[in-house]
Amino acid sequence: MKIYRKYFKDKLFLKIIFLFSMITIVTIIIFSYLMFRSMSDAAVERQLGIQRSAVQNINKYINNKYESVQNMMRDTYRDADLAFNTSYFLEHPYKDYVEFRLNRNDSGLTSDTVQIFRNRFEDDPDIATLMLYSASLQQLYVYNDVNFKIISTNAARSLVPDAMYAGESSKVSTPNVWVRKTIEMPESPMFSVRIPINNNITLRNIGQLEVYFNSEKIWNSIENYREEIKGRIVVLSGNGDVIFDTDGSFYGDRYPYVEQINSVYDNDVTEEGDSIIKLTDTQGGYTVLSLIPKNELAGTYRGVRNTIVLVSSICILFAILISSLFIMNFARRTHSIIQFTRKVKNGDLNARIAETKDDEIGQIAKSFNEMLVDLNLYIDRVYKAEIKQKHTEIAALEARVNPHFLYNTLEVIRMRAVSQGAADVGEMIYSLSMLFKNYVQQKPRYTLKDELEACRMYLELFRIRYKDKFSYEIICDKQLMGRTLLKMSLQPIIENYILHGMRTDGTDNEIAIKITKIDEYLYVEIKDNGQGIPPDRLGQIKDALANSDEYSGSFGLRSIHERLKLLYGAPYGVDIKSDLGRGTVVTVLFPDLGED
The missing domain is CATH 3.30.565.10 (Histidine kinase-like ATPase, C-terminal domain)
Structure with a gap:
């Protein structure tokens, strides 16, 4: 209230400036907020689109590798000679396999199991290692960049036989640590695809095909989004092991939040505000997961927010400044008219308003000046002689009867009756006096309540x-x-x-x-x-x-x-x-x- 009395009371133009400023500020803030919401939502949706595309590309890449391993065995089974040779290769020592082919005079490369899988290893540069495991011989046939090796994995001396049949077949997972040590694979990020091999005649399982792919090659599938990806993208095996991690911190370990991830939908937001995009491949048994922390997602529109705040502040400043200059100029001109009227009030009839513009204020000033010219002429012509005469005051007393005197008299009588013990008489006089007062009292608006009160007092008598x-x-x-x-x-x-x-x-x-x-x-x-x-x-x-x-x-x-x-x-x-x-x-x- 002190601020109002000091700065705004009786100051119309300051009130207009303040009101206009408030309207301008509120309007710009609301508009800026709506624009920010729209642009931030668009930025978030764009970022989520990038994450979604990256997740889909990773899934497509891994699925292609999974299908390529599946096709290795499908192509093998389609070729009868190759299928028969593969079964013989896994069920007999390698020496016997070579003699078997020589005895059959089978020198074709298209039916040589060793060469076929060598070709398939060399055809895909993303393959780090290709292995054929013989269940009956407990041997690993390993293809890598160096050579072709045969490694004995007797169950009495090795855990490889158990590892080759551990978990579900035909699933994408991390390489088994015992297999890696046995084949002397370096500790680099990889993921494996294992396919069971069956005898094409008896349909009995005779071994496993396991292929190790270089996990770093997954980056190639999201090269276009590499600089724009936020948060982290991980690929989880069916048991929750990390196959691929864009941050590289969880590879090979069990993902610490796998239970929470299993309970969320494909597109969800955690209680902390983190955004999740999940894509699960049921055939390959793996899950591609994108997790963007709330603060990183907010960073996508932080620049937009700062720009909007800056532009809004400039707009508010210019709007208030320009309107204030305009209104203050209007106020100055109006104030000059007020000063002029005060001069005229004090008797200066020769004062004039110096106003050259022809707008509304200028027209008012011109009308005032013309009015003073006419007033001076009128005073000179008619009243100049009269104003010198002595002014006399004529006072007359108007005798008027105040209708309240009767009400006051009745009140005196009522008090006398009450003092003499006539309470009922006093009550009647009170009702009568109030009734009389209601009738003589002048009101700007007479209501139903007034009329009912008059009736009540009359009935009360x-x-x-x-x-x-x-x-x-x-x-x-x-x-x-x-x-x-x-x-x-x-x-x-x-x-x-x-x-x-x-x-x-x-x-x-x-x-x-x-x-x-x-x-x-x-x-x-x-x-x-x-x-x-x-x-x-x-x-x-x-x-x-x-x-x-x-x-x-x-x-x-x-x-x-x-x-x-x-x-x-x-x-x-x-x-x-x-x-x-x-x-x-x-x-x-x-x-x-x-x-x-």
């Missing part, structure tokens, strides 16, 4: 007068109390009942006032159990209400009815029904004027 012989009830929804109503539009009806309808010898006199709202009308029903009205008199009253020129007494009812008709038209007015000896019902229909 007679309740005190007749004590246990008379009771009343007022029923009205509180929401209707503020409705605008004609003054003295219900009290005369109450007065008619008191004067003409009450049975003073009875002890069960009752009157009820009920107000309801029906559509655009206010419906008032005043019902009593008094003497009723004789039929001929009731007819006269109704004729008088229908014909305003006919005189038949009942001034109060006619006054209400005629005022409503004149002000609001035919639908509104008073209706009366009476049953002699049983009571009278008077209904009044008002327009619902609301609370304005």
